[in-house]
Amino acid sequence: MDRIKQFEEEAKKKWGTTPQYSEYMDNNKNKTSEQMAEIGKEFMEIFAKFGELKKYGVDSLEVQENVKNLLDFITANFYTCSQEMLLNLATMYMSDERFKTNVDKAGGEGTTEFVVKAIKTYCSK
Numbered sequence: 001m002d003r004i005k006q007f008e009e010e011a012k013k014k015w016g017t018t019p020q021y022s023e024y025m026d027n028n029k030n031k032t033s034e035q036m037a038e039i040g041k042e043f044m045e046i047f048a049k050f051g052e053l054k055k056y057g058v059d060s061l062e063v064q065e066n067v068k069n070l071l072d073f074i075t076a077n078f079y080t081c082s083q084e085m086l087l088n089l090a091t092m093y094m095s096d097e098r099f100k101t102n103v104d105k106a107g108g109e110g111t112t113e114f115v116v117k118a119i120k121t122y123c124s125k
Contacts, residue, residue, distance in 0.1 A: 023079040039077050044106040046070050050115050051107020058118040067122040070115075083123040090119040 028036065046069060053063045067086075074081035074089075081089075093099045093112050103112040 020079040020085065027078065043073060043077070044102065046073055047103045047106040047111060047115065049107075050103075050118065051111045054108075054111065054114050058114065058121045063118050064122055067118050070119075071122075086119055087123050090116040 049066050056062050071081050071086050093103055094116050100112045
């Protein structure tokens with residue numbers, strides 16, 4: 001089984017009964033694998049941008065705008081992402097080694113921790 005199928009099955013098992021999962025499935029049912037790959041690429045580019053912005057600190061305007069960009073991207077491409085959901089995602093980014101590895105790969109070592117702190121700062125305002 002390829003990695004994408006494995007992730008899809010895991011997501012269905014974990015979140016298949018949630019409104020977000022239903023919305024994700026509705027939003028993406030007609031997209032091709034190429035379109036989904038492009039969305040994935042754009043998603044990782046947001047994390048790469050966080051890596052570039054680490055030098056500014058989590059409460060800088062540039063970083064906070066990128067958190068908003070992340071939230072908007074998730075809403076536009078996956079499901080409606082509230083600040084509460086974004087905080088849940090931040091927890092998952094840190095607790096699931098696969099996410100942490102991918103985020104750090106996109107933005108450099110320490111990017112996951114930086115993103116989590118930036119999200120917490122954004123959601124505390």
